[in-house]
Amino acid sequence: MSHTFEEVRLRLPHLEVAAHLYGPEDGRPVIALHGWLDNAASFSRLAPLLNGVRIVALDLPGHGLSDHRPPGAGYNIWDYAHDILQTAEQFGWQRFSLLGHSLGGIVSVLLAGAMPERIERLALIDGVIPYTGEAESAPRKLGEALRALLAVERKRKPVYARFDQAVAARMKGVGAVSREAAERLAQRGLMPVPGGYTWRTDPRLMLPSPLRLTLAHAQAFAQRVECPTSLIIARQGLMTDAKVIEFIDSLPFESHRLHGGHHLHLDDDEGAAAIAAVFNPFFAS
Structure with a gap:
């Protein structure tokens, strides 16, 4: 990664998180939230291209170099809202903006809807609302989750003999990424173990909701959501459900459809530059 950032660890009241800091200290405060199973390196192409902003790119709990949640705790999407607020407290930010990709975008919308007085702007990349479930499916879903939770301790994370094998596996994962994007995520997300490398991520992140x-x-x-919102939809991304798109088009969001896959902000320089061309005037306005 050729651009300068500062690596920090933040001691929150309930756990410790890691983050990359980008931009001038007096810039517009922004907390950047990556997608599921990614980490702060998700913003390593885009963040250096954004002007006049102070970006705290978090490793969300359970991801990257951040702590895992304690035994007995889960990873419900709304729990991340508390992590974000506690992070903002570390910097003394009563009002701040959110830059969210995928899961990070969904969490951003939840927090902005729940506490509109705290959020100045939302910049979203291929993520707005979560996968949903209706009442009739709730008992079955809870049963599936409880059975998986009982079995999680017996499962072992995959071990890759070589770094490049782990990179190849990440390229094929949910929201497939380019090789260079996978390498950036792997450099932060892998750890050495006997026999090779495995991912740092908490196995409980793979449990069903x-x-x-x-x-x-x-x-x-x-x-x-009351604040100005700019949404990037990747044309080859994951936001393809017609009903979801119809709903999003009904919202008063500034919406842009750009060529690229779900990780278009990380896959290559062209994708990052195209997003920066949208978000720089948005943050500056």
């Missing part, structure tokens, strides 16, 4: 918001719940959060 015990409870999902209903579609009405998810839409209510998005509809309550």
Whole structure:
């Protein structure tokens, strides 16, 4: 990674998180939130291209170099909202903006809908509302989650004999990425173990959700967002459901459809530059 950033660790009241800091200290405060199973390196191409902003690119709990949640705790999407607020407290930010990709974008919308007084702007990349579930499926989903939780301690994370094997596996994962993008994520996300390398991520992140918001719940959060919002939709990304797109088009969001996959901000320089061309005037306005 050729651009300068500062590596920091932040001791929150409930756990410790790691982050990359970009930009001038007096810039517009922005907390950047990566996608599921990614880490702060997700913003290593884009963050240096954004002007006049002070970016705290977090490793969300359970990801990258941040702590895992303690035994008995879970990774519900709304729990990340508390992590974000506690991070903002570390910097004395009462109002701040959010830059979110995928899961990070979904969490950003939840927090902005729940506490609109704290969020100045939302910059979203291929993520707005979560996968949802209706009441009739809730008992089955909870049962699946509880069975998986009981079995998680018996499971072992994959071990890759070579770094490049782990990179190849990440390229084929959910939201497939370019080789260089996978290498950036792997440099931060892998750790050495006997026999090779494995991912630092908490295995509980792969467990099924015990409870999902209903579609009405998810839409209510998005509809309550009061701050200016700019959304990038990747044309070859994951936001392809017609009903979701129809709902998003009904929102008062500034929306842009750009060529690229789900990780277009990280896959190559062209994708990062195209997003920066959208977000720089948005943050400056």
